[in-house]
Amino acid sequence: AQSVAQPEDQVNVAEGNPLTVKCTYSVSGNPYLFWYVQYPNRGLQFLLKYITGDNLVKGSYGFEAEFNKSQTSFHLKKPSALVSDSALYFCAVRDSNDYKLSFGAGTTVTVRA
């Protein structure tokens, strides 16, 4: 079984400040980890993924995430948030042997000007 936890329903930050969205996961095998962003009434846009290799992965729009195996975490970060980053963010995981993704509940990010 696999699962994802996003402990924060909402994250509020001021524009220009660092943004962190937390994610922890549970899988039986090697984890494949993903972050997606969803704007209102839209589908999900792929931001970044961790499959193997460097624990720090860089993705679209200046986002990055760090894979931490010991803490089973994959937190999303952006050094300087923009108002346009306000959206719903989903962390997802799948086992290396299964293509089905399990999603977290989502975190709503609000960046105030």
Add this chain to the structure above:
Amino acid sequence: GAVVSQHPSRVICKSGTSVKIECRSLDFQATTMFWYRQFPKQSLMLMATSNEGSKATYEQGVEKDKFLINHASLTLSTLTVTSAHPEDSSFYICSARDSSGNTIYFGEGSWLTVV
């Protein structure tokens, strides 16, 4: 990146009728496509996994006779909601995995309203 197109983006249908939603991978071949349902401000619920040329695999609790999925080609999967009822009103999202299988791309979603 890869593009997945969904059509229609919004549809309104009368209770008791059927409605079809298409999901196309525009610039890659999608061996596997997934159909999700999302309620407002909630996460995505996987409904079924669709493999080209074979029957879809439905998640527990999803009625296969109500949500018909066809994956006739490597670029097209369809979801047909049969005998729709107001409780079927929802946001339906498809996704497709690329040939490497490592990244799954999502469509823009389809709003279904049953009146």
